[in-house]
Amino acid sequence: MTEKSKAKRKQPARKVKAGAQPQERTVTIPFPDTDSEDEANRILARDVPGWEKLDKDERAELLRLIRDHRKRGAPAKVKMTRKPDGGWSIEPTGKSEMLALLKLHETFSANSIDPVNARANELLKYLGSVGADNEGRYNAALSFIESMKPQDQAEALLLVQMYCTHDAAIRALSQLGSAEWIPTAQTLGNLATKLLGTSQRQMETLARMRRGGEQVVKHIHVDNRGGQAVIAENVNQGGGTAKNEDQCHGAGITGSGPAMLGHDAQGHGVPIPSRERAEAVPYARRDEPRRA
Template identity: 85%
Template sequence: MTAKNTKPKPARRTKAATSTQPQERTVTIPFPDTDSEDEANRILAKDVPGWDKLDKDERAELLRLIRDHRKRGTPAKVKLIRKPDGGWSIEPAGKSEMLAVLKLHETFSANSIDPVNARANELLKYLGSVGADNEGRYNAALSFIESMAPRDQAEALLLVQMYCTHDAAIRALSQLGSAEWVPTAQTFGNLATKLLRTSQGQMETLARMRRGGEQVVRHVHVDNRGGQAVIAENVHTGGKGNGKIDDQSHATGTAGIGPALLGADPFGNGVPIPSREGPEAVPYARGHESGSA
């Protein structure tokens, strides 16, 4: 009898081996409610893991960052709940529904719920179109808009556009590394360039809106003697008088300095001065001859 070669069967995978779901880590940040450095350090030494491994400068920096984090307050957050028809429902998150709703009003600089719903649905539609309709990405967009502190609904609308444009540009750039063909890389490269240029234009538009129409006018004064130019910047805000200086002189500079004006006579004889003598008579071309031959 000949023995048959039998291959060992692979071990069956268990749920523990196939589970690749990352575990979320929660970091609790203590907020020492005291102005005393010693008391704050004592609280942090008790509540912060690894406090004893930090030196003096690192402990001071950590305390400063914790206090700055507390000043910024809790950001606006929402919950995304799947509807039976497959859509999403946006619900306020947190312990107090009223507090969450008012923070959304502040985020979009709105005094009613209608513009809040409009901007919130615009964000949700875009994120859903790119497969990023989850609470993490949505709350990240809200955090960006809130950090920019829109002053009115026009700025809030522009900030929603800025977030979507930036996200689309980054997605186009991420496709360059996986592009296998040159035309594909060129397509995504051109798209990313246009989106980044649009994003820059949106930032400039927001800056102009917040400047309130302020203009910078440069007045250049040239001294002919030394050939030096003096540039003075004046800032004018709105109105019809932009670009005009009060009591501005119309002279060209120091009197008597400058090129001479050209006269009518190129040889320098000057322009004739009129006298009291009348004009000379023009002789008759045919004299006093009669009209008959």
């Protein structure tokens, strides 16, 4: 007698609709509004899943991170809606439209809506050109700009450029790894190198703008005999490049120069003249006849 095994019916695989966004996992972070460690731990023990599995150090670190996260505040966020005729509609999102709009003004250091719209469209055009025009990437760009806290609209404009330049450099590097032909790899490598150099210069420009054109020039005089270095620090206003020929005490290109006249490496100092009359120096030649 043979047993007939029933074949299991295979369940058809679920088809994912094209363009459907994956479900996001939401994590709610509690914010204990108290300075008491015991009270804060009691609130976290109630609201944090898996709190009982953490040891003492992990609980203290979690509490510190939560407080630091609260001090930073929530960045500006927008909601993107596809228009029927093409393009995107960008609107502030959150419980309060006024609060969200003011956050956008602060992100771009703007006092009106016009520069906010200008910078927002610049970001949208770039992300759309590389196929990354979605809420996640757009809000990531806003978070970067907000974290740098631009002090004026010039810095906000530069920060938009910095984000786009960095993203373009990373894209060139990622395509470089999958390049099959040497000319293609060389082209992508040169492009990535130029973009990374531009990104570095943009960071230097931002730092120079925040310094206000103040430049610190250090002149180092090295005495090779004594083995000591004297550092003189000068502050030049204007942010230009100081030239050695314009500085009377410049150390030269190599950073070392001749020792000062009268310097004694043994530390005896320069002799001081006295009032006594100096002895006559004997005449070097003698009156003796020379030998042939």
